[in-house]
Amino acid sequence: MESVFEIIAEPNRRAILSLLASSQQSVGEIERRLRMPQPTVSKHLRVLRDAGFVQSTVDAQRRLYHLKPEPFQEVEMWLAQFRRFWSAHLDALERHLDRIDQPIQKKNKTRAPHRPNRERDKGEGK
Amino acid sequence: MESVFEIIAEPNRRAILSLLASSQQSVGEIERRLRMPQPTVSKHLRVLRDAGFVQSTVDAQRRLYHLKPEPFQEVEMWLAQFRRFWSAHLDALERHLDRIDQPIQKKNKTRAPHRPNRERDKGEGK
DNA sequence: CACGTATATGCCTATCGTAGTATATACAGA
């Protein structure tokens, strides 16, 4: 269970991650919402914790699990090398995302948006 | 081998995909560059092809494999739900990416760059 | 301290996926 990719290959783990994306949850809450046996939940959480996807805080005898960003960034960075292949196909996806995330006019001086390599785009690209 | 995540969980397959990201390759080229036995390459390519990650074109007795975008988009869309968790941590990553990819001044009207949800960024965000 | 709740772990088994090896198929050229 070395790479982040093997971690997210398991459907139940992805379900847990998606659930935690909404907010932190205790083991029992995960168990109930996902209709999963408790040992299964605990074992998957163990894997996720070891891989750095989640972290737990103690609340009496409960453990509240919440997401950690680093492993997702790792997936993101791997994915980045393929971005230029979507350029043609990406517009549809972006229209979708733009409907979720309000457009930012400029102001991207604070943080330049995350974009694929595009050596054209303006004769500037080397 | 149902999901795209299981497909990319295999390190050799990720290597093949990364290689194909530079340009299309024949089976023999992949075999030589990755130092992988030919049946292994063919079998992984079979899996990748069935999953829609790659497609082959015939060139005499060679088969040239190239990437297809759809499955990557699927990973991307799954990843999207976690984007807001990086917001705080993303700046470091972006400074890194900005060192690789030259900043684009504006001109992002052609295609709005792909960005995470960030409801702040300027009082504008909703 | 006994009991109930919450979570983690250990053991066993079944399943699945990969590598390895051999072999089959397809094509090109002499």
Place this chain on the structure above:
DNA sequence: TCTGTATATACTACGATAGGCATATACGTG
């Protein structure tokens, strides 16, 4: 058509992992 090259597939064995079940540990409360 024979030969060499390129790629795909079949078969086997092995290793890893997830699930099920039982049990252990931890904590809180009466």
